[in-house]
Amino acid sequence: MSSIVIYFSRSGENYFGGELKNIEKGNTEVIAEYIQELDGADLFKVEPAVEYPADYMECIDVAQKEQQADARPEIRETLESIAEYDTVYIGFPNWWGTLPMPMFTQLEQLDFAGKSVKPFVTHEGSGFGSSQKDLAKLCEGADIKNGLSIPGANVYDAKETVKSWIED
Template structure:
């Protein structure tokens, strides 16, 4: 597959503000996953879609982890602030998220369940602080059995600002980097 022949979307959830990065709580003006999403955008010329909840997660990092754990425990589906109306026009969906409790935030599950991705190619990417992709890729495959799910990319949060080579190499391996 060559990205030049396919219309692609970069759909992602990213949380700025109080985050755990490299062993410390820091304030991020732009969430780590958004940094990677924008790199992918630059290298693929895909459209960006920020997956956002109706009710924002708490500003405090620890409170957010508690909410995220409760959502996972109850298999919650947080409501989305907006929905993508033209998902049918995309062939490739880059799906980005932070790894929360070993998988995607439940908000991303809501996005997947609300989107018909049958016949689409899904390319996962995540940011994390040690747990990589966790079980997120298998969760995506379970939720989207009529989609092709490609090799995912996991970038440690503390490394995102210097991840251009990792992102470029991954896209190149997948044949997804837009030719100049």
Template sequence: MIKFMVLLGIVYFSRTGEQYSVGNITEGNTAIVAGMIADKTGGSLFEIKFADDVYPAGYSELIKFAQKEKRQKARPAITGTVDNFAEYDTVFIGYPNWWAEMPMPVYTFLESHDFTGKNVVPFCTHEGSGFGGTDEKVRDVTRARMLRGFAIYGHTAQKDRDFAREKVNEWLSSIGF
């Protein structure tokens, strides 16, 4: 039997600082989940980072700033590149769900890469809204073949990592990873 090597990447956007229901954090909720996916799949991690990070660390200020970006449909500059992106068969895309929307830097990433022929797997952290339609937005922007995504409470990823890892692993197994 011939086994083909599948290259996969885990691209994510995550925030530290003061966050809803978890307080001040030094590792973002979505970053935690991305790490769990990488542990299980062996995929390469790529964090979407700002070229100039002007997002406030305080939760109330962050809300105002991110909502303004959403209204303006901003596409903030990001830094770094995914090595060999064209070679990836599957790309996991992770983000926090902010008011039924992906953070604008995620759009910057998605719109600047060619997803032709790739499988895309969305995952998000949230505090009650699940995907809130953001998985459909990933599909619309990438026009890629979508695999069933995964949504988990941010506070679960942050405060109950064993349970979160169990759920991540169950999901990954259910979609063939």
């Protein structure tokens, strides 16, 4: 049984408990790497062809405009197939209540029929928002399992939580 983590993560200026901080590694990437370590999963990072602005406020402004336009931003590299995987972990930060739009670009191109999908989200209090409804559409034919929701400020203390969730 093989697995893959398809994720989007953003480093740089991010929001934590009411203040902006610069982080070297995005919160979602920290969790993706825990999953790789604990489950042996392959990693695939979805990266926009055009980087988001480094400034957090500008970034979320761009992200909101993309969402309002139902945009499908071009991505640097496309994962062509998940045929060889049984389990697909899908990770993302909650941006405006759902997945960042580059995740839509990637996920819409994959065939999820018969796959087990385990979503995880990093956030600052908003949890999954409406992303689970969007995931149900994006991952048509998949068995979507219980998701894992982790506040960004807690990612470095979440390894045991991630382990329990993987084993669940």
